[in-house]
Amino acid sequence: MNKLIGKITFWKVVAGLIFASGLYATYVRFVDGLGASTNLSDEFPWGLWVGFDVITGVGLAAGGFTIAAMVYIFNLKRFEPIVRPAILTAFLGYLLVIVGLMYDLGRPLHIWHAIIMWNPRSVMFEVAWCVMLYTTVLALEFSPIVFERLQFNKAYKAIKRVTIPLVIVGVLLSTLHQSSLGSVYLIVPDKLHPLWYSPYLPLFFYISAIGVGCAMVIVESFLSSRAFHRGLEMNLLSQLGKISVVMLGVYLTLKVVDLLERNAVSHLFAFRYETGLYWLEMVIGVIVPMLLLARKKIRENYNGLFAGAFLVVVGFVLNRMNTTITGFEEWAGTTYFPSWMEISVTLSIVAFGFVAFALAAQYLPIFTHEEHAVSSPADEFTKDLKLVSQMP
Amino acid sequence: MVVLLVLLTIVIVIALQLYAEAHRHTQPASRLQQIRSSVEPLATERFIHPGHSWVEVKEPKLVTVGVDDFAPRFIGRLTSLLLPEEGGTVRQGDKLAALRRGNRVVWTAAPVSGTIVSVNHEAETRPSLVNESPYNKGWIVRIAPTNLRLELRNLLRGISADRWRDALRMHLIQSFVPRIGTVLQDGGTYVDNIGDALTDEQWQKVASEFFTFCSLIDDQSPTTLHAQNDEEGVLS
Amino acid sequence: MIKKKAMLIDITLCVGCNACQVVCKEENGLMEGEEQRLSATAYTALNEYDGTYVRRMCQHCDDPTCVSVCPVGAFTKTAAGPVLYDENKCIGCRYCMQACPFQVPRYEWDSTYPRVQKCKFCAGRLERGLQPACAEACPTGATKFGDRDELIKEAYERLQAEPEKYVQKIYGLEEVGGTSILYISSVPFEQLGFKTTMSKVALPTLTWNALSKIPSVVAVGGVFLYGVWWITNRRTEVQQLERKLKEMEEGSNGQGTLN
Numbered sequence: 001m002n003k004l005i006g007k008i009t010f011w012k013v014v015a016g017l018i019f020a021s022g023l024y025a026t027y028v029r030f031v032d033g034l035g036a037s038t039n040l041s042d043e044f045p046w047g048l049w050v051g052f053d054v055i056t057g058v059g060l061a062a063g064g065f066t067i068a069a070m071v072y073i074f075n076l077k078r079f080e081p082i083v084r085p086a087i088l089t090a091f092l093g094y095l096l097v098i099v100g101l102m103y104d105l106g107r108p109l110h111i112w113h114a115i116i117m118w119n120p121r122s123v124m125f126e127v128a129w130c131v132m133l134y135t136t137v138l139a140l141e142f143s144p145i146v147f148e149r150l151q152f153n154k155a156y157k158a159i160k161r162v163t164i165p166l167v168i169v170g171v172l173l174s175t176l177h178q179s180s181l182g183s184v185y186l187i188v189p190d191k192l193h194p195l196w197y198s199p200y201l202p203l204f205f206y207i208s209a210i211g212v213g214c215a216m217v218i219v220e221s222f223l224s225s226r227a228f229h230r231g232l233e234m235n236l237l238s239q240l241g242k243i244s245v246v247m248l249g250v251y252l253t254l255k256v257v258d259l260l261e262r263n264a265v266s267h268l269f270a271f272r273y274e275t276g277l278y279w280l281e282m283v284i285g286v287i288v289p290m291l292l293l294a295r296k297k298i299r300e301n302y303n304g305l306f307a308g309a310f311l312v313v314v315g316f317v318l319n320r321m322n323t324t325i326t327g328f329e330e331w332a333g334t335t336y337f338p339s340w341m342e343i344s345v346t347l348s349i350v351a352f353g354f355v356a357f358a359l360a361a362q363y364l365p366i367f368t369h370e371e372h373a374v375s376s377p378a379d380e381f382t383k384d385l386k387l388v389s390q391m392p
Numbered sequence: 393m394v395v396l397l398v399l400l401t402i403v404i405v406i407a408l409q410l411y412a413e414a415h416r417h418t419q420p421a422s423r424l425q426q427i428r429s430s431v432e433p434l435a436t437e438r439f440i441h442p443g444h445s446w447v448e449v450k451e452p453k454l455v456t457v458g459v460d461d462f463a464p465r466f467i468g469r470l471t472s473l474l475l476p477e478e479g480g481t482v483r484q485g486d487k488l489a490a491l492r493r494g495n496r497v498v499w500t501a502a503p504v505s506g507t508i509v510s511v512n513h514e515a516e517t518r519p520s521l522v523n524e525s526p527y528n529k530g531w532i533v534r535i536a537p538t539n540l541r542l543e544l545r546n547l548l549r550g551i552s553a554d555r556w557r558d559a560l561r562m563h564l565i566q567s568f569v570p571r572i573g574t575v576l577q578d579g580g581t582y583v584d585n586i587g588d589a590l591t592d593e594q595w596q597k598v599a600s601e602f603f604t605f606c607s608l609i610d611d612q613s614p615t616t617l618h619a620q621n622d623e624e625g626v627l628s
Numbered sequence: 629m630i631k632k633k634a635m636l637i638d639i640t641l642c643v644g645c646n647a648c649q650v651v652c653k654e655e656n657g658l659m660e661g662e663e664q665r666l667s668a669t670a671y672t673a674l675n676e677y678d679g680t681y682v683r684r685m686c687q688h689c690d691d692p693t694c695v696s697v698c699p700v701g702a703f704t705k706t707a708a709g710p711v712l713y714d715e716n717k718c719i720g721c722r723y724c725m726q727a728c729p730f731q732v733p734r735y736e737w738d739s740t741y742p743r744v745q746k747c748k749f750c751a752g753r754l755e756r757g758l759q760p761a762c763a764e765a766c767p768t769g770a771t772k773f774g775d776r777d778e779l780i781k782e783a784y785e786r787l788q789a790e791p792e793k794y795v796q797k798i799y800g801l802e803e804v805g806g807t808s809i810l811y812i813s814s815v816p817f818e819q820l821g822f823k824t825t826m827s828k829v830a831l832p833t834l835t836w837n838a839l840s841k842i843p844s845v846v847a848v849g850g851v852f853l854y855g856v857w858w859i860t861n862r863r864t865e866v867q868q869l870e871r872k873l874k875e876m877e878e879g880s881n882g883q884g885t886l887n
Contacts, residue, residue, distance in 0.1 A: 010412045035737030042667070042734045045725035048394060073853050075860030081550075106720020106735070106742040110700075113719050119701035123835050124723050126842065128699050168853045172846055183838040187693055187727045187831050190823055202838050233550070277395050314402060318395050325394045332731075337393050347401075367551065 015351045022348025025341035029103055037341040044328065048338040051324030052346055053100025055181050056317050057093055058131065059205070062213030063220070064090020064138060065174035072167040079240075081233055084145060084366045085224065086217050091138040092356050094131065096349050103345055123183045130177030137170040145364050179206040185323060193327040194264045195278045200254060201323075207254070208316055211247030214240040215289075215312035220357075222306045228361060238299045244312055245293045252286050277318070277326050285315005438527070439547035440556060443501025443604060445488060446527065447547065452540055454509060458531040459491065459500050459522055462560050466602065468493045470519035475511040475532060482508065482535070484543050487605050489532050491522065496595060499605035503547060506537035564602065632690075632808070633709040633754060634776035635763055636783055637683055639813040639820070640793065641770035644681035648672055648762035648771060655750060655761040668734045671747040672762060675821060680813075682820050683771065685762075686711060686732045686747035687800060688808035691830035694724035694733060702744075709776070709808040710749035718744060729804050729826060749808070776808065783812050805830030 067086040147156035182205030298304035444463040474490035488502040522530040599606040663670040702717035736742035750760035763773035799811040
């Protein structure tokens with residue numbers, strides 16, 4: 001615990017303030033309703049909670065299935081050390097998405113309706129099922145870590161035996177719902193601004209999710225290496241950076257092809273608010289990080305890799321926010337800006353994610369997994385370490 | 393607008409983090425954590441030899457070797473750095489380079505066996521480079537290893553290496569606290585030039601706990617250093 | 629078989645008396661008071677454009693977007709035409725509101741147990757053989773209820789009878805695959821707040837194109853992933869086996885020299 005206390009005192013204060021305001025907003029949301037707590041309206045029925053907490057959140061958690069597929073399906077065993085943090089991130093991510101959803105749904109207690117009241121023609125129905133099933137898969141993929149900690153050896157072995165089927169199911173489910181989050185917007189060809197509406201939306205969402213999945217794993221590794229003073233698998237991470245660049249390249253190419261196909265290129269140069277934000281998203285999130293990460297020297301540099309991956313994540317968030325919010329403002333004829341309560345709930349959820357990750361890393365064998373392989377003189381010194389930490 | 397809000401939030405968080413980092417030293421914080429925060433994390437595929445050296449393997453035919461951050465911190469700002477000659481051979485665990493401050497010298501061990509292909513002349517002429525950037529610009533030699541695969545197994549990496557570094561620091565504190573406790577409390581300056589607070593005799597005692605090879609020399613000329621190096625390995 | 633019902637709204641006949649809204653509120657037990665825009669308490673409303681009044685309401689599409697997007701099937705399209713909402717199923721995701729091309733569904737934002745609200749085409753009255761309250765109340769016949777086919781015929785007749793008066797278009801005939809509310813007007817529709825660039829295909833086909841690929845994605849994807857795993861795994865197995873064989877060979881060689 002020494003590691004955590006003190007160092008983030010400042011951030012603890014910030015987190016405390018966020019949680020306090022989030023708690024109040026939660027009270028208002030559930031006691032007075034959506035109208036009292038949000039700036040949503042009939043013109044703008046989906047705001048920050050759907051756009052960020054749910055749609056962006058699911059995308060950012062894509063690292064889980066990407067890394068799991070790489071290690072278990074494509075047998076790239078060298079990526080094994082980052083499987084656990086990636087799964088943890090994904091699992092927490094999906095849990096938080098569900099939390100976010102509970103805030104946003106008008107009748108959260110009816111959430112289970114999707115299980116028994118089917119409408120297979122609805123994209124949302126498919127997303128709901130995939131998210132539900134994939135969260136279960138993630139829980140199962142995560143469970144060996146808990147079993148290892150509790151030394152439930154039988155359960156550990158049992159779950160390990162079904163790893164491959166689990167991963168395959170997980171990858172399929174992710175493929176389906178990551179792309180389907182794009183399909184959600186296929187139904188609004190007239191409402192969504194032509195810079196973002198495209199018949200390829202599902203493909204865009206899927207490819208960018210893989211790209212950002214890799215980038216998130218990099219960012220998350222850097223943050224945790226700073227927080228927990230552990231080593232960094234730079235080698236692995238820069239390979240991930242490479243994959244991310246490839247995905248960004250495919251994404252950019254498709255985006256250009258799509259604009260040409262739809263004769264929408266002129267929108268790129270219209271002097272409009274949407275155009276500016278579109279360029280912001282593409283430059284920050286796609287072009288600059290591609291230029292950075294495509295260069296070996298930068299990719300293999302500590303700060304370079306982090307900067308590149310971080311930009312990918314930022315750009316991804318911008319893209320999702322643009323698609324879900326900016327793109328609708330022209331049609332709706334109004335602008336939407338979240339209320340402070342929407343913001344504080346979102347911040348609380350993000351902060352909660354950080355805290356949960358830190359706690360999990362503290363008490364579960366997330367990073368220490370690879371240690372078993374190497375026994376070293378350091379063990380002896382670790383004892384000293386304990387002694388010293390007990391000193392007054 | 394929301395996009396800008398999100399962007400702004402991210403920027404604010406980064407700014408706060410940078411601000412907090414810049415002011416961390418002035419904040420009251422635990423000793424342990426002060427020490428920790430002053431250490432740059434280990435990156436890349438770097439292997440650590442307990443004799444205070446590292447080897448970075450980018451290609452198996454030519455590896456880069458350097459000194460860990462502990463040794464230069466322990467001895468303080470280097471006044472001279474003695475490197476082996478190009479073309480010579482070393483064995484894993486042998487004395488590789490001498491770090492010297494005044495009359496105090498510690499030796500780091502060669503992390504792998506092989507032929508010295510080149511040495512860092514820049515660091516030789518400006519030894520403080522090793523203090524400033526032990527893992528980058530302050531590298532020492534490039535070696536063409538002879539038995540890399542096998543020898544790497546003797547080295548530490550990843551978490552083990554980090555643990556080792558942590559443990560070293562803790563061990564050092566443990567050895568120093570009774571002697572120079574005040575230095576530690578006054579703001580985490582222990583890491584650099586810690587030895588200056590000690591008498592030669594004390595220094596010798598502590599140094600021998602952390603270095604297989606260390607010595608005090610009377611004469612300050614580098615030739616003596618060479619001579620001592622050649623004729624006798626362990627001086628303690 | 630039940631004939632598909634519709635309403636023809638002749639914008640040229642509307643005088644803006646608001647009787648439709650008044651009786652609508654009465655029929656549906658909604659809060660009284662005139663409203664200029666659709667809301668959770670106004671299923672229909674009159675928008676004024678320079679002296680021309682346009683009735684807004686649910687269009688009761690033939691292939692309704694709301695019916696297709698609702699994850700729990702809270703919306704249904706009845707054979708007679710009305711698109712109905714079941715509040716007991718609704719989970720409140722508001723995808724219907726986001727997706728509706730006419731931006732019709734309204735939400736009870738102030739409620740903690742909110743419902744989606746929109747025109748019900750007086751489905752209860754239709755069952756009893758009556759016409760919708762608004763059509764019945766309309767003093768000028770601007771809103772006319774009837775069978776869809778016949779109303780289309782009538783609309784064409786009106787357009788042809790006075791070609792210089794009417795814009796030669798029936799709005800709702802093929803917008804998003806056709807709707808149950810048909811408009812004719814003397815003022816170009818785009819000047820009256822209508823979206824005239826709307827797609828002619830029903831919007832649910834757009835998402836269905838993507839959704840219908842799921843079975844093949846699952847099948848092909850599953851086989852592909854399993855195949856990749858089998859190959860990569862097999863390769864490692866073979867390598868391990870070879871290594872073992874090699875070791876055994878070396879072992880037996882060693883023994884051989886000893887002997």
